[in-house]
Amino acid sequence: MNPAWLDLFARAARETTGRNAPGPFGEATRALQSRLTAVSDRMVERVDPHWIDDVARLPDGQLDRIAARWIDPIDFEECEVDPDEKPMLRELAGDLLTFCRRARDAEDVLLAWTI
Helix, strand or coil, X not given: CCHHHHHHHHHHHHHHHCCCCCCCHHXXXXXXXXXXXXXXXXXXXXXXXXXXXXXXXXXXXXXXXXHHHHHHHHHHHHCCCCHHHHHHHHHHXXXXXXXXXXXXXXXXXXXXEEC
């Protein structure tokens, strides 16, 4: 997933819940040096556990509203979203919430992506 999309997700969550968390995703990561980054366009970042916890605490009952508020800026700021893709993005929001809930006790959560 594009890290910019995770920033937009966090913003949508804050706007929907009226809370200050989760903060911007870009501020919750730290780049790691690894063999993967030394020879490729791949980035590996450690995600702050507080960001994971903040997403995990989002209420299930607000997920649809968060997802709707998340999809709009992706469509306007990042890339055009076909109406047929919107259900997939709603599902992706649910997957992100589930992932964060399962990762709460993880020692580290890493994001690896290609530039």
